[in-house]
Amino acid sequence: GAVVSQHPSWVICKSGTSVKIECRSLDFQATTMFWYRQFPKQSLMLMATSNEGSKATYEQGVEKDKFLINHASLTLSTLTVTSAHPEDSSFYICSGKGLLADSYNEQFFGPGTRLTVL
């Protein structure tokens, strides 16, 4: 399967600061990228979907001004958590979907980024 990377793999920040998480599709062009959030002992919850060059579509209850998503190229999407607070501490996972010759419009997931806000 195709490879998706995330950077950083973990980050600790102070309350009130902003944190940027990068998601890259390494061997395919991701026309659509997805961002998920996972709290301890819970399932993944979809936060937003973004198509390259377009504004992201956010799920209900997700603040678009707090979680800024940029998908400026077919291989890179970024999630910026602005003015982070301890309740934003979570595991953030991105996923890319693109056009691959042997895929059924699959989504490929990154390894996740653990954010801890002090």
Next chain:
Amino acid sequence: DAKTTQPPSMDCAEGRAANLPCNHSTISGNEYVYWYRQIHSQGPQYIIHGLKNNETNEMASLIITEDRKSSTLILPHATLRDTAVYYCIVRAINNDMRFGAGTRLTVKP
């Protein structure tokens, strides 16, 4: 997309087959059954998917009932490294992946 129901947890002895059930009684004709797993603190890993025929790959087998209202993921020889949360997802081809609670499989020595 159709909703899925999975048991919250299962145990399996190392070396034995692990059979993980999933109910998706409201599945539509254009919806596929996908299985992913998530090992602790990692991103989800694709296992297998199918539409109506049984499927097999190097990781697992997927058995889908004739009425497509349920399926079973089979790990033929479970190892300790197969301990993970297994997610059964039903989705149409262009829709995004939405995760339920999954089944926490514990493989025991």
